[in-house]
Amino acid sequence: xxxxxxxxxxxxxxxxxxxxxxxxxxxxxxxxxxxxxxxxxxxxxxxxxxxxxxxxxxxxxxxxxxxxxxxxxxxxxxxxxxxxxxxxxxxxxxxxxxxxxxxxxxxxxxxxxxxxxxxxxxxxxxxxxxxxxxxxxxxxxxxxxxxxxxxxxxxxxxxxxxxxxxxxxxxxxxxxxxxxxxxxxxxxxxxxxxxxxxxxxxxxxxxxxxxxxxxxxxxxxxxxxxxxxxxxxxxxxxxxxxxxxxxxxxxxxxxxxxxxxxxxxxxxxxxxxxxxxxxxxxxxxxxxxxxxxxxxxxxxxxxxxxxxxxxxxxxxxxxxxxxxxxxxxxxxxxxxxxxxxxxxxxxxxxxxxxxxxxxx
Ligand code: GTP
Ligand code: MG
Numbered sequence: 001x002x003x004x005x006x007x008x009x010x011x012x013x014x015x016x017x018x019x020x021x022x023x024x025x026x027x028x029x030x031x032x033x034x035x036x037x038x039x040x041x042x043x044x045x046x047x048x049x050x051x052x053x054x055x056x057x058x059x060x061x062x063x064x065x066x067x068x069x070x071x072x073x074x075x076x077x078x079x080x081x082x083x084x085x086x087x088x089x090x091x092x093x094x095x096x097x098x099x100x101x102x103x104x105x106x107x108x109x110x111x112x113x114x115x116x117x118x119x120x121x122x123x124x125x126x127x128x129x130x131x132x133x134x135x136x137x138x139x140x141x142x143x144x145x146x147x148x149x150x151x152x153x154x155x156x157x158x159x160x161x162x163x164x165x166x167x168x169x170x171x172x173x174x175x176x177x178x179x180x181x182x183x184x185x186x187x188x189x190x191x192x193x194x195x196x197x198x199x200x201x202x203x204x205x206x207x208x209x210x211x212x213x214x215x216x217x218x219x220x221x222x223x224x225x226x227x228x229x230x231x232x233x234x235x236x237x238x239x240x241x242x243x244x245x246x247x248x249x250x251x252x253x254x255x256x257x258x259x260x261x262x263x264x265x266x267x268x269x270x271x272x273x274x275x276x277x278x279x280x281x282x283x284x285x286x287x288x289x290x291x292x293x294x295x296x297x298x299x300x301x302x303x304x305x306x307x308x309x310x311x312x313x314x315x316x317x318x319x320x321x322x323x324x325x326x327x328x329x330x331x332x333x334x335x336x337x338x339x340x341x342x343x344x345x346x347x348x349x350x351x352x353x354x355x356x357x358x359x360x
Contacts, residue, residue, distance in 0.1 A: 048072055048104050048105075049071070049072075050064060050065075050069075050070070050071065050072070050075070052104070053072075053075065053097045053100050053101060053104075054096055054097065054100055055089065055093045055096060055097055056087070056089070056097050059088065060087040060088060060089055063086060063087050063088055064086060064087050066229075067086040067087075067229060068228065068229030068230070068231075068232035068233065069086065069232070070232060070236050071283075072101045072104055072105050073101075073105060073282075073283050074232075074279075074283065075097060075098055075101040076098060076101040076102045076105050077279050078094075078098060079098075080092075080094040080095040080098060081094075083097065083098060121143075121144070121285055122142050122143050122144055122145075122285070123142070123143045123172070123177040123179075123242060123285065123287070124138075124139035124140050124141065124142055124143075124175070124177070124287075125140050125141050125142075125143075125164055125167050125168045125175070125176060125177050125242070125243055125287050126139060126140040126167050126170070126174075126175030126176065127140045127141070127160060127163060127164060127167065127349070127356050128163045128167060128198075128202075128354070128355050128356035128357050129347075129349035129350070129356050129357050129358050130358055131347040131348060131349050131358055132334055132347055132349045132356065133175070134347065135322070135334055135336050135342075135345055135346070135347040136320060136322075136336070136342070137341075137342050139175065140164075140167070140175065141164065141287050141289060141320065142287055142320070143177065143242060143281065143285045143286055143287045144281050144282050144285060144286075144287075145281060145287065145288070145319060145320060146274065146277055146278060146281060146288040146289075146290060146319050146320070147287070147288065147289050147290070147319075147320040147321075147322070148249070148289075148290050148291075148292055148319065148320070148321045148322070149161075149289070149290070149291050149292070149321075149322050149323075149324055150291070150292040150293070150294050150321065150322075150323055150324070151293070151294065151323055151324035151325055152293065152294065152325065153293065154326070155324040155325055155326060155332065156324050156326075156332045156351050156356070157247065157248075157291035157292075157293070157324060158189050158247055158291065159194075159351045159355065159356060160289070160291075160324070160356050161183070161245040161247045161289055161291060162190075162191070162194055162195055162198060162355060163198055163355035163356040164181070164243055164245060164287075164289055165181040165183055165195065165213050165243060165245055166195060166198045166199050166202060166204065166209055166355065167202070168180070168181045168242050168243040168287070169181070169204065169209060169212050170202065170204075177242035177243065177287070178240070178242070179240045179241060179242025179243065180212040180213065180214065180239055180240055180241050180242065180243075181212065181213045181214070181241070181242070181243040181244070181245065182213075182214045182215075182216070182231055182234065182241055182243070182244045182245070183213055183214065183215045183216070183245045183247070184216055184218050184224060184227050184244065184245065184246045184247070185215060185216065185217050185218065185247055186217075186218045186224060186246070186247065186248050186249075186251050186252055187247065187248055187251055188217060189247065190215050190217075190247070192210055195209060195210055195213065196209075196210065197353050197354065197355070198354060198355035200354075201352075201353065201354025201355060202354070202355075214234065214239075214241075216230070218252065220252050220256065221252040221253050221256055221269065224246070224252055224273075225269075225273050225276075228244075228273075228276055228277060228280060231244055231280060231284075231286070232280065232284070235284045241284065241286055242285070242286060242287060243286065243287045243288075243289065244277075244280070244281075244286055244287070244288050244289070245289045245290075246277075246288070246289070246290040246291070247290075247291045248290075248291045248292060248293055249270075249290035249291060249292050250270070250292045250293070251293065253266050253269065253270050254266075257269075277290075278319075320336065320342075321336070321337045322334045322335065322336055322337065323335045323337055327348055330350065330351075331348050331349070331350055331359070332348065332349050332350065332351060333346055333347070333348055334346065334347050334348075334349060
């Protein structure tokens with residue numbers, strides 16, 4: 001993966017440098033070959049790899065890769081302790097490697113233009129309901145963000161996840177992201193037949209749609225966490241993953257940490273997991289959709305709901321949370337909560353054989 005993309009401005013400066021050199025060279029009568037060599041070297045510099053980091057040898061790289069870390073970004077966002085744990089490097093070596101990765105990637109403050117360019121990479125995935133898409137800012141859920149749907153039993157969280165897994169495959173002009181989906185199923189509620197129905201409803205080939213969804217059953221929270229690394233592997237193998245659904249995000253955590261006094265441990269593990277999800281979403285331009293069943297006291301998953309999780313590294317991380325409940329006549333009511341940039345509105349959508357949609 002490319003360590004650091006050169007902005008247009010940097011390229012221009014480079015061009016000028018090369019041009020200047022060629023003028024000087026022609027005056028001085030030096031070979032053209034030298035100029036070419038210079039350009040090739042500059043191009044090479046664009047791709048920085050893990051092995052370019054000081055003190056990171058083949059053994060550490062192997063460990064990193066098996067932990068799903070393949071590039072500088074993966075290193076840059078870790079803490080020295082985390083990097084030390086996954087790579088086997090000592091903590092001070094880990095710190096040096098992180099600092100080098102950050103320097104190579106030029107992490108830190110970005111100017112407004114660069115920020116806007118990064119935002120431009122964001123893709124959207126339509127939900128199937130234009131009302132719900134509008135609630136989420138116009139075009140449905142976003143890549144580089146986590147969207148959480150919470151609500152009670154049968155509220156429609158899974159149905160929305162299935163609809164998104166199909167919608168993600170649509171062309172961009174039709175509200176999709178022209179990509180594939182990963183579906184992490186913790187409750188055994190993924191239904192291929194349902195995907196087929198939804199695909200048919202959107203006029204897509206049912207088998208192709210199913211082929212473009214990688215489904216994994218997560219048997220416990222550790223397994224669920226591990227599966228995120230597998231997403232990194234899929235991307236590395238060239239799969240254009242644009243959506244990761246985790247249905248449900250919290251069920252295993254709830255079941256495994258149910259005792260008194262375990263709440264802090266659960267929250268810590270969950271927070272770390274969310275942080276990794278956000279990192280994955282950012283790094284690979286993926287939309288993450290997670291479900292969370294609630295009985296009462298909805299919405300305390302992220303602790304202080306006004307604090308966006310994992311968002312301080314690149315500055316534009318965002319989290320959308322929608323609360324879904326059953327409405328009148330089989331409708332569903334979705335309410336947007338604590339969005340960093342959208343008003344807390346409500347909308348009505350429907351679930352039919354074709355998946356999520358508007359009133360017919
Ligand atoms: P839990 O996982 O139990 O927390 O619920 P959930 O929020 O995931 O609910 P889910 O998305 O599974 O919604 C189930 C509901 O969707 C059903 O009770 C139906 O009302 C509706 N539904 C599912 N499939 C169809 C369908 O083919 N046609 C219609 N009309 N409704 C459907
Ligand atoms: Mg469900």
